[in-house]
Amino acid sequence: MVNTDQTVSELTAIVGQHHIITDAAKSLRFRTGYRSGQGDALAVVFPGNLMEMWHVLEVLHKHDIIIIMQASNTSLTEGSVPTPGYDRPAVVVSGRRIQDLQLLNHGEQALAFPGTTLFTLENTLAKIDREPHSVIGSSTLGASVIGGINNNSGGALIQRGPAYTELALYAMIDENNELKLVNHLEIDLGETPEEMITNLQERRFDVDAVPKPQHHGSIPDHEKVVRDVDSEKPVRYNANPKQLYEVSGSSGHVAAFAVRLDTFPKDERSKVFYIGTNDPGVLETMRRDIMKTFKNLPVSGEYMHKEAYRMAKKYGKDSLIVIDKLGTALLPRMFALKAWGERFLSHIPFFKPYFPDRMLQALGHLFPNQLPPRLEEYYEKYDHYLQLKMAGDGIEEA
Ligand SMILES: Cc1cc2nc3c(=O)[nH]c(=O)nc-3n(C[C@H](O)[C@H](O)[C@H](O)COP(=O)(O)OP(=O)(O)OC[C@H]3O[C@@H](n4cnc5c(N)ncnc54)[C@H](O)[C@@H]3O)c2cc1C
Incomplete structure (x- = not known):
């Protein structure tokens, strides 16, 4: 039988009473998924450093x-929140207070911690003309590197x-039900968990002379896979076994303390092409042609249907204004x-659920249309859109 009071008091002793929530109403947003999912938790805990974690x-x-x-907690898979029906209590461990970032070997790689955001990583690297592996939409929502x-x-x-990375410091429960800290960062941090964490936290190693790792800090050979347009397999699918490696793809099945990642030289020039068509077959032909014949692969490609455009225009306007202006x-x-x-x-019967969202959306309507006229023109003319980001000489090729 789990002693819940004892658990809460031991957790409070570690993080302090301002960094633990046990009240169900107050913990709601940490127990509710960004898009769906909600469950109960005995507590939500916010450790302030790796040792507390x-x-x-x-x-x-x-x-x-x-x-x-x-x-x-911005992901869409419900992996970061509890689910109903557990046989014992759950506790949410939030890494958001541990926001440090460490560049290695003059920025060739970076160490990210549980609360380091993609946004921080991107901005820090921009100062030395480098960029992270991914600059994705979620960056704007404050998503973390480790998530x-x-x-x-x-x-x-x-x-x-x-x-993806194969280089991480993480905790796991092994087959003998023992909690272990595994150091696969390929940085010598000592033997015991306390030693490893202290040495990492206090940077007791030369951050600009870290030996080249044996394992990968990003996906190797991706170009070969995406260029194989005649393959029977999709290039990308969830839980692709090739991309499951310790922390990578683990969806929280281990607890990551730090990950070591490759960074990349910043593209001097980049351009996004917005392509519209009424025949999706055109996009398929383009994809095959680009992958087979272009010397420079696109940085990214994102498809959108007219209906998604319409919904984003209506329900995303308030978010767009906030992100754009603030x-x-x-x-x-x-x-x-x-x-x-x-x-x-929620305590006042008059207000329907999601009232603040609905109110913000309604307020958004008071502002003029935020979308560029050319995108609006495409909306009138075409049903399918592709945003193709090219960089360097790829711009001319496209
Ligand atoms: C298949 C897939 C593709 C996606 N592609 C895109 C895309 O192309 N563009 C885009 O903008 N967004 C994309 N997203 C969404 C994006 O991944 C998430 O919004 C973001 O990565 C989540 O970051 P977060 O900090 O909010 O993590 P959370 O939502 O808090 O957590 C995400 C997962 O990481 C685990 N986790 C968090 N911290 C730790 C830790 N310290 N140790 C161990 N596990 C931890 C959680 O348990 C959870 O399973 C994609 C999501 C998925 C599932």
Whole structure:
């Protein structure tokens, strides 16, 4: 029988009472998926550093509690929130306070921690003319690097493929039911979990002289796979065994403390082509032609149907205005405010669920149309759209 009071008091002793939520109403947004899914949790805990996270995991393992790892909770798979029907209590462990970032070997690679966002990584690398593996839509929502690795996210990325690394420091429960910390960062951090975590946290290694790793910090050979347009297999599908490697694709089945990733020289020039057609066959012909004959692969390609355009125009206008005018740095706080509003209003019968969302959408209508006239023209003319991002000489090829 799980001693829940004892568990909560041990967790509180580690993170402090301001960094644990046990009240169900207050924890709602950490127990509810971005698009769907909701479950119960004994608590949501926010460790402030890697050592606290390790001690939190030790307590949860000792008390046989289900561990749900969470970062920014923007993913669409329900993997970052509890599910109904567990046989024992669950605790959500949020890494969002552990937001550090470390460049290695003058920025050739980077170390990301549980709360490091794609946005921070992108901005830090921009200063040294490099870029991360993926610049994806979720970056604007405050998504984390580790969440992306866990999801193998980045389905639209043609050149480099989905987010992936074989280099990580992670905790797992082994076949003997023991909690272990595994160091596959290929950085010498010592033997015991405490040693490894302290050495990593305090950077007790030369960050600009880290030996070249034996394992990959991004997907190798992706170009060969995407160019094989005659293959029977789709280029990308969820849970592709080739992309499951320890933390990569694990959907929170292990607890990641840090991941080591490749970075890439920044493209000097890039351009997005917006292509419209009423015949999807045209897009198929284009895909085969580009993959077979272009010297430069597209950076990314994203398809959209007219109906999705129409919905995004109507229901995404408020988000577009906020991101465009205020930037993304404020988004997590705004989401917190919205969640607070929803919680507060849920006690008043007059207000329907999702009232703040509906209100923001209605307010969005007070603003003029935000979409460029040429996109609107395409909406009138065509049913299918492709956004094709090219870089360097690929621009002329396209
Ligand atoms: C197949 C797929 C393709 C996607 N492609 C795109 C795309 O092309 N463009 C785009 O914009 N978005 C894409 N997304 C969405 C994007 O992946 C998510 O929005 C984002 O990666 C989630 O980041 P997050 O910080 O919100 O993580 P969360 O939603 O908090 O967590 C995501 C997963 O990571 C686990 N996790 C979180 N922290 C840890 C940790 N410290 N240790 C272990 N596990 C942890 C969680 O348990 C969960 O399973 C895709 C998602 C999927 C599933």
